[in-house]
Amino acid sequence: ETGVTQSPTHLIKTRGQQVTLRCSSQSGHNTVSWYQQALGQGPQFIFQYYREEENGRGNFPPRFSGLQFPNYSSELNVNALELDDSALYLCASSPDRGREQYFGPGTRLTVT
Amino acid sequence: AQSVTQLGSHVSVSEGALVLLRCNYSSSVPPYLFWYVQYPNQGLQLLLKYTSAATLVKGINGFEAEFKKSETSFHLTKPSAHMSDAAEYFCAVTSSGGYQKVTFGTGTKLQVIP
Numbered sequence: 397e398t399g400v401t402q403s404p405t406h407l408i409k410t411r412g413q414q415v416t417l418r419c420s421s422q423s424g425h426n427t428v429s430w431y432q433q434a435l436g437q438g439p440q441f442i443f444q445y446y447r448e449e450e451n452g453r454g455n456f457p458p459r460f461s462g463l464q465f466p467n468y469s470s471e472l473n474v475n476a477l478e479l480d481d482s483a484l485y486l487c488a489s490s491p492d493r494g495r496e497q498y499f500g501p502g503t504r505l506t507v508t
Numbered sequence: 509a510q511s512v513t514q515l516g517s518h519v520s521v522s523e524g525a526l527v528l529l530r531c532n533y534s535s536s537v538p539p540y541l542f543w544y545v546q547y548p549n550q551g552l553q554l555l556l557k558y559t560s561a562a563t564l565v566k567g568i569n570g571f572e573a574e575f576k577k578s579e580t581s582f583h584l585t586k587p588s589a590h591m592s593d594a595a596e597y598f599c600a601v602t603s604s605g606g607y608q609k610v611t612f613g614t615g616t617k618l619q620v621i622p
Contacts (some may be wrong), residue, residue: 400551407546429609429610430512431610431612436615437614437615438600438612438613438614438615439552439598439610439612440612441611444609452609454609455590464523486551486552488552488565488610495540495557495559495602495610496542496554496557497554497610499551499552499553501550501551501553502550502551504549
């Protein structure tokens, strides 16, 4: 059974640029949630996708957007990057919007 | 609304000593509670979960937690700390609503002193 995978591992972008982060959910999981973890903080919920539809959103601006594909993999897109977007971005998957979520290793984004 | 508060951003214990990491929650509905562990430069690993069954929950690596409704607490314990327990620990709560947003605490870094 393959766990949650994320790519890339690390990324460096310049302020104002756009970035796409990718996540492959665990086999059999149709729900993907994205979290932002700033240095020294707990993860903050960005949004959740269930069967290709957004199923809930945290307090993040519209420049944070996402997609979920028919194979339940997902993308997180961030436009007009700001310095404060520098963080570890975590993806978690679960079956049928289940409460127990399985996390990937994260993508470390640095905005300069 | 839901939230968790973790008391103590840093905790140091001697190897072999009791580990106690504190978590208090706030939830308008019966909560589901979790403890996750994060090793440096890694994602989060589920240690244990409370889902309204037994109030004493046993997890991996010898950790356990007790749900106390009267105290709104879900403290994490381990009888004897091991060097490999050094990591950051997060308490989390989920809603019983239509989507399973997980709200995390700010984390507690555990240092184990040889």
